Amino acid sequence: MRISDVNQLEFDEFTSKFGNVIEHATLITAAVWSERPFRSLTHLHDEICKFIDTLPDTGKAGILRCHPDLAGKLSQAGTLTSESTKEQSGSGLLSLTEDERNYLQQCNAKYRNKFGFPFVICARENKKDAIMKGFKTRLDNSMVDELNTGIREVKKIGWYRLLDLVDKDSHL
């Protein structure tokens, strides 16, 4: 699909195709529809990022909370979104040893307990070893740092999800 095709979509088609670019946050997709026509894929991504930046901290924390734990109960139950399944699988998170899974689950619990939202990292840019190392470092951060870091990762995840849907080099 080219960006010119994106601009031709009806609202329902647009939210159906892009509604999970930010995990479970269809409202963001519904909001950026106001900004059509998009000049490029980067423009669409920029509008998503700009909208996220307008949200108060509760909204940003809400976005993070709508993300699943890495190698958590949803992945074990097979109920991750298709996008998350692809991402977690590509980074090796869906084929962990029992020890690795136990370690990640302990990290998830500590992180959620400290920050009130799950650890979010762009799995497309990190293999499991980098993710485990990132967990250790980020657990020491402040709440503000982690809210900002998590949201930066959400935006990167969104970019890769857009790349899966639209030809990056197409322009209006």
Add this chain to the structure above:
Amino acid sequence: MRISDVNQLEFDEFTSKFGNVIEHATLITAAVWSERPFRSLTHLHDEICKFIDTLPDTGKAGILRCHPDLAGKLSQAGTLTSESTKEQSGSGLLSLTEDERNYLQQCNAKYRNKFGFPFVICARENKKDAIMKGFKTRLDNSMVDELNTGIREVKKIGWYRLLDLVDKDSHL
């Protein structure tokens, strides 16, 4: 359920129960979770309204766009959310004559064409005659007026949806 029970819910249970208080806008529910504990049902509703008020106009238009047309194609296909079905049915919108349905569909199309989002009205407070009259009046309004009016209606719809879920007189 009492408000004290609401405050005991895990995040997933909370979004599963209240995720459609604002139609299809689970992100709002995910955001107000930050404001627990809620002192009363009014407090929970106030936090939802406050969060909506922080959104830029694109976000408010996005909320309106996630609402179905009254007596529109979703109701004819039987694919409305259960909340919308109850509301549209209670106001008599699911048992229209053919003429009434045609008239409403023409109004929907004119309204969408002018404002870029659907006509939203709290069906619990209006029977079909009042809705048809409201349509006629509101079609003449400005975009800013209708964005604000639509959002006021969304907040009322949310209040009635909360009343269906939680004992109104319970306090923390």
